[in-house]
Amino acid sequence: MSYPIVTRTESGPATHPAPARIVIATRESRLALWQAEHVKARLEALYPACQVELLGMTTRGDQILDRPLAKVGGKGLFVKELETALLDGRADIAVHSMKDVPMEMGEPFALPCISAREVPLDAFVSNRYASLEDMPPGAVVGTSSLRRESQLHMHYPYLSVTSLRGNLDTRLRKLDEGQYDAIILAAAGLMRLGLGERIRGVLPAEVSLPAAGQGALGIECLAGRPEVAAWLAPLNDPETSACVRAERTVARALAGSCEVPLGAYGEIRDGQLCLRGFVALPDGSRVVRAECSGAPADAEQLGQTLADALRAQGAADILAELG
Numbered sequence: 484m485s486y487p488i489v490t491r492t493e494s495g496p497a498t499h500p501a502p503a504r505i506v507i508a509t510r511e512s513r514l515a516l517w518q519a520e521h522v523k524a525r526l527e528a529l530y531p532a533c534q535v536e537l538l539g540m541t542t543r544g545d546q547i548l549d550r551p552l553a554k555v556g557g558k559g560l561f562v563k564e565l566e567t568a569l570l571d572g573r574a575d576i577a578v579h580s581m582k583d584v585p586m587e588m589g590e591p592f593a594l595p596c597i598s599a600r601e602v603p604l605d606a607f608v609s610n611r612y613a614s615l616e617d618m619p620p621g622a623v624v625g626t627s628s629l630r631r632e633s634q635l636h637m638h639y640p641y642l643s644v645t646s647l648r649g650n651l652d653t654r655l656r657k658l659d660e661g662q663y664d665a666i667i668l669a670a671a672g673l674m675r676l677g678l679g680e681r682i683r684g685v686l687p688a689e690v691s692l693p694a695a696g697q698g699a700l701g702i703e704c705l706a707g708r709p710e711v712a713a714w715l716a717p718l719n720d721p722e723t724s725a726c727v728r729a730e731r732t733v734a735r736a737l738a739g740s741c742e743v744p745l746g747a748y749g750e751i752r753d754g755q756l757c758l759r760g761f762v763a764l765p766d767g768s769r770v771v772r773a774e775c776s777g778a779p780a781d782a783e784q785l786g787q788t789l790a791d792a793l794r795a796q797g798a799a800d801i802l803a804e805l806g
């Protein structure tokens with residue numbers, strides 16, 4: 484696959500004046516606000532004269548807390564209200580956990596910036612046990628995703644896995660109240676909120692392969708506002724961006740917008756993008772895995788190659804069974 488080489492014209496690349504004001508649309512969970520504040524601080528450091536403001540919003544995904552996400556419409560629930568604020572001109576950018584951004588972006592929107600990734604792995608959190616290995620048969624593990632659920636069943640078939648919803652504080656409260664013996668959360672979210680000491684152990688990718696985009700922040704704007712994309716360019720991390728683009732291609736090719744037990748995780752090693760993925764049934768009774776590697780510049784193509792390899796091993800049957 485070849486890429487066009489962009490050459491500068493004699494007048495140089497299009498330049499945009501530094502912004503005078505940037506409004507960031509954000510959800511109001513503690514994690515979302517931390518992420519928005521983090522981007523605000525980075526923009527203020529880049530553009531000292533710029534006034535950066537947060538516009539807090541509640542999304543449908545924040546309101547519906549009693550049902551598993553897969554049953555109520557999936558990831559789109561967390562971004563729609565923020566996108567409406569972009570369209571209305573009430574905000575210039577929206578900050579997202581990349582894991583929560585739907586695989587297909589709507590026509591008027593762009594994701595020009597993916598910032599450097601935090602720990603992308605899942606964390607084991609418990610007041611009773613030091614690790615999954617320590618847990619006796621029948622002990623209860625709470626998790627919010629089919630991806631984590633299927634992998635727990637594969638590796639620890641004797642544990643009891645139950646659904647856990649709510650923002651990070653709610654999930655930790657449910658654990659502390661004794662509703663669960665342990666819960667699995669993204670390490671990145673806990674660390675961002677200063678709750679790193681709650682992590683008893685980080686689950687290696689071999690045990691819990693992360694979700695596409697986990698641990699990375701993405702910044703969205705209107706595709707029709709190239710000046711906004713230019714302001715954000717210094718915050719983009721090319722390595723994280725390549726990994727996340729590859730991961731999202733796998734998820735898009737196999738699952739579209741539906742919620743399926745699927746993991747996709749890319750790492751840069753010795754300049755190569757190494758990509759791993761799996762698709763499984765929620766109870767872990769069937770799983771297909773694959774991996775491939777190549778140049779980071781070919782991120783999307785690598786993602787497609789991995790998706791094809793998973794299909795060749797039977798991912799389509801698993802997806803069909805999930806309906």
Ligand SMILES: NCc1[nH]cc(CCC(=O)O)c1CC(=O)O
Binds near residue numbers: 583667668671696697
């Ligand atoms: N689905 C909610 C969500 N979205 C992003 C994170 C954590 C931080 C991240 O992955 O960037 C979490 C919490 C979790 O899965 O435990």
